[in-house]
Amino acid sequence: MANNVVFERIKNEVTGTPVVLYMKGTPVFPQCGFSAAVVQILSELGVKFKGVDVLTDPEIRQGIKEFSSWPTIPQLYVKGEFVGGCDIIREMFETGELQQLFEQKGVPVRA
Protein backbone atom coordinates (compact mmCIF):
# COMPACT_ATOMS: atom_id res chain seq x y z
CA MET A 1 0.00 0.00 0.00
CA ALA A 2 1.30 3.41 -0.88
CA ASN A 3 1.36 5.88 1.97
CA ASN A 4 0.23 9.48 2.08
CA VAL A 5 3.73 10.78 1.55
CA VAL A 6 3.87 9.15 -1.89
CA PHE A 7 0.40 10.42 -2.81
CA GLU A 8 1.46 13.89 -1.70
CA ARG A 9 4.56 13.73 -3.91
CA ILE A 10 2.47 12.67 -6.90
CA LYS A 11 -0.13 15.34 -6.26
CA ASN A 12 2.52 18.05 -6.09
CA GLU A 13 4.11 16.74 -9.25
CA VAL A 14 0.96 16.64 -11.38
CA THR A 15 -0.39 19.97 -10.19
CA GLY A 16 2.97 21.75 -10.32
CA THR A 17 3.89 20.72 -13.87
CA PRO A 18 1.44 21.22 -16.77
CA VAL A 19 2.15 17.90 -18.54
CA VAL A 20 3.62 14.89 -16.71
CA LEU A 21 4.16 11.44 -18.17
CA TYR A 22 4.77 8.57 -15.76
CA MET A 23 6.74 6.13 -17.85
CA LYS A 24 9.28 3.32 -17.95
CA GLY A 25 12.62 4.84 -18.88
CA THR A 26 13.20 8.43 -19.94
CA PRO A 27 11.81 10.41 -22.88
CA VAL A 28 15.18 9.96 -24.63
CA PHE A 29 15.51 6.27 -23.73
CA PRO A 30 12.09 4.71 -23.13
CA GLN A 31 12.36 1.17 -21.72
CA CYS A 32 8.98 -0.06 -22.91
CA GLY A 33 7.10 0.08 -26.20
CA PHE A 34 3.95 1.56 -24.65
CA SER A 35 5.88 4.39 -23.00
CA ALA A 36 7.77 4.99 -26.24
CA ALA A 37 4.51 5.28 -28.17
CA VAL A 38 3.19 8.03 -25.91
CA VAL A 39 6.52 9.90 -25.97
CA GLN A 40 6.35 9.81 -29.74
CA ILE A 41 2.82 11.21 -29.83
CA LEU A 42 3.70 14.04 -27.45
CA SER A 43 6.78 14.84 -29.51
CA GLU A 44 4.76 14.83 -32.67
CA LEU A 45 2.35 17.34 -31.13
CA GLY A 46 5.31 19.41 -29.96
CA VAL A 47 4.08 19.35 -26.36
CA LYS A 48 6.61 20.05 -23.62
CA PHE A 49 6.33 17.44 -20.88
CA LYS A 50 8.15 16.05 -17.91
CA GLY A 51 8.89 12.33 -17.92
CA VAL A 52 8.98 10.56 -14.56
CA ASP A 53 10.85 7.25 -14.75
CA VAL A 54 8.99 4.81 -12.49
CA LEU A 55 11.71 2.18 -12.91
CA THR A 56 14.07 4.24 -10.77
CA ASP A 57 11.46 4.81 -8.05
CA PRO A 58 9.52 1.76 -6.81
CA GLU A 59 7.39 3.86 -4.45
CA ILE A 60 6.14 6.04 -7.29
CA ARG A 61 5.74 3.00 -9.53
CA GLN A 62 3.29 1.42 -7.08
CA GLY A 63 1.89 4.72 -5.81
CA ILE A 64 0.85 6.10 -9.19
CA LYS A 65 -1.19 2.97 -9.91
CA GLU A 66 -3.17 3.45 -6.72
CA PHE A 67 -3.36 7.23 -7.11
CA SER A 68 -4.96 6.93 -10.57
CA SER A 69 -6.78 3.60 -10.01
CA TRP A 70 -4.97 2.49 -13.12
CA PRO A 71 -2.94 -0.72 -13.27
CA THR A 72 -0.44 0.08 -15.98
CA ILE A 73 2.31 2.48 -17.03
CA PRO A 74 2.50 4.87 -18.93
CA GLN A 75 0.07 7.39 -17.46
CA LEU A 76 -0.41 10.91 -18.74
CA TYR A 77 -1.44 13.84 -16.56
CA VAL A 78 -2.41 17.24 -17.96
CA LYS A 79 -2.94 20.11 -15.52
CA GLY A 80 -3.47 17.70 -12.66
CA GLU A 81 -5.98 15.54 -14.50
CA PHE A 82 -5.39 11.91 -15.44
CA VAL A 83 -5.96 11.61 -19.19
CA GLY A 84 -5.19 7.95 -19.76
CA GLY A 85 -2.72 5.26 -20.65
CA CYS A 86 -1.25 4.24 -23.98
CA ASP A 87 -4.46 2.99 -25.65
CA ILE A 88 -6.52 6.06 -24.75
CA ILE A 89 -3.76 8.49 -25.72
CA ARG A 90 -3.32 6.74 -29.06
CA GLU A 91 -7.07 6.76 -29.71
CA MET A 92 -7.38 10.44 -28.73
CA PHE A 93 -4.42 11.36 -30.90
CA GLU A 94 -5.95 9.64 -33.92
CA THR A 95 -9.31 11.40 -33.50
CA GLY A 96 -7.70 14.79 -32.83
CA GLU A 97 -9.15 14.93 -29.30
CA LEU A 98 -5.73 14.99 -27.68
CA GLN A 99 -4.67 18.15 -29.48
CA GLN A 100 -8.05 19.69 -28.56
CA LEU A 101 -7.55 18.78 -24.93
CA PHE A 102 -4.13 20.46 -24.82
CA GLU A 103 -5.56 23.57 -26.45
CA GLN A 104 -8.50 23.67 -24.03
CA LYS A 105 -6.15 23.34 -21.09
CA GLY A 106 -3.90 26.09 -22.42
CA VAL A 107 -0.93 23.84 -23.15
CA PRO A 108 0.96 25.04 -26.23
CA VAL A 109 1.11 22.60 -29.14
CA ARG A 110 3.04 23.06 -32.33
CA ALA A 111 0.69 24.41 -34.98
Add this chain to the structure above:
Amino acid sequence: MAMDAATIERLIRDSLPDAQVSIEDLRGDGDHYAAHVVSSAFKGKSRVQQHQMVYQALQGRMGGELHALALQTSVPEG
Protein backbone atom coordinates in the same frame (compact mmCIF):
# COMPACT_ATOMS: atom_id res chain seq x y z
CA MET B 1 2.76 -16.07 -16.73
CA ALA B 2 0.01 -16.18 -19.26
CA MET B 3 -3.72 -16.11 -19.36
CA ASP B 4 -6.03 -17.56 -21.96
CA ALA B 5 -8.48 -15.45 -23.91
CA ALA B 6 -11.51 -17.38 -22.62
CA THR B 7 -10.63 -16.48 -19.03
CA ILE B 8 -10.30 -12.81 -19.90
CA GLU B 9 -13.63 -12.89 -21.65
CA ARG B 10 -15.34 -14.70 -18.76
CA LEU B 11 -14.02 -12.23 -16.17
CA ILE B 12 -15.24 -9.28 -18.21
CA ARG B 13 -18.68 -10.86 -18.73
CA ASP B 14 -18.97 -11.68 -15.03
CA SER B 15 -19.06 -8.01 -14.19
CA LEU B 16 -20.45 -6.62 -17.46
CA PRO B 17 -23.08 -9.23 -18.38
CA ASP B 18 -24.22 -7.57 -21.62
CA ALA B 19 -20.68 -7.08 -22.91
CA GLN B 20 -19.67 -8.15 -26.38
CA VAL B 21 -16.04 -9.04 -26.07
CA SER B 22 -13.67 -9.71 -28.93
CA ILE B 23 -10.15 -10.70 -28.07
CA GLU B 24 -7.16 -11.11 -30.29
CA ASP B 25 -3.99 -12.85 -29.18
CA LEU B 26 -1.54 -10.49 -30.83
CA ARG B 27 1.54 -12.68 -30.77
CA GLY B 28 0.05 -16.08 -30.10
CA ASP B 29 1.96 -16.21 -26.81
CA GLY B 30 -1.00 -15.87 -24.41
CA ASP B 31 0.58 -12.71 -23.07
CA HIS B 32 -0.21 -9.88 -25.47
CA TYR B 33 -3.87 -9.31 -26.21
CA ALA B 34 -6.07 -6.71 -27.78
CA ALA B 35 -9.66 -6.56 -26.57
CA HIS B 36 -12.65 -4.64 -27.82
CA VAL B 37 -15.44 -4.46 -25.27
CA VAL B 38 -18.89 -3.14 -26.14
CA SER B 39 -21.33 -2.62 -23.27
CA SER B 40 -24.28 -0.39 -22.49
CA ALA B 41 -22.80 0.03 -18.99
CA PHE B 42 -20.23 2.39 -20.57
CA LYS B 43 -22.90 4.90 -21.52
CA GLY B 44 -22.19 8.37 -20.14
CA LYS B 45 -18.76 7.32 -18.84
CA SER B 46 -15.43 8.79 -19.88
CA ARG B 47 -12.88 6.59 -21.62
CA VAL B 48 -10.82 6.44 -18.46
CA GLN B 49 -13.86 5.29 -16.46
CA GLN B 50 -14.76 2.69 -19.11
CA HIS B 51 -11.27 1.21 -19.03
CA GLN B 52 -11.28 1.29 -15.23
CA MET B 53 -14.47 -0.80 -15.27
CA VAL B 54 -12.77 -3.41 -17.42
CA TYR B 55 -9.64 -3.40 -15.24
CA GLN B 56 -11.85 -3.84 -12.21
CA ALA B 57 -13.51 -6.82 -13.88
CA LEU B 58 -10.05 -8.34 -14.32
CA GLN B 59 -9.59 -8.15 -10.55
CA GLY B 60 -6.04 -6.96 -10.36
CA ARG B 61 -4.69 -9.31 -12.99
CA MET B 62 -3.94 -6.48 -15.41
CA GLY B 63 -0.35 -5.39 -15.07
CA GLY B 64 0.49 -8.63 -13.29
CA GLU B 65 -0.57 -12.00 -14.63
CA LEU B 66 -1.86 -10.27 -17.72
CA HIS B 67 1.08 -8.41 -19.14
CA ALA B 68 -0.39 -6.55 -22.07
CA LEU B 69 -4.00 -5.94 -22.98
CA ALA B 70 -4.61 -3.21 -25.51
CA LEU B 71 -8.09 -2.04 -24.72
CA GLN B 72 -10.79 -0.40 -26.75
CA THR B 73 -14.22 0.24 -25.27
CA SER B 74 -17.48 1.51 -26.73
CA VAL B 75 -21.23 1.61 -26.21
CA PRO B 76 -23.53 -0.36 -28.52
CA GLU B 77 -24.81 1.67 -31.47
CA GLY B 78 -28.42 2.51 -32.05
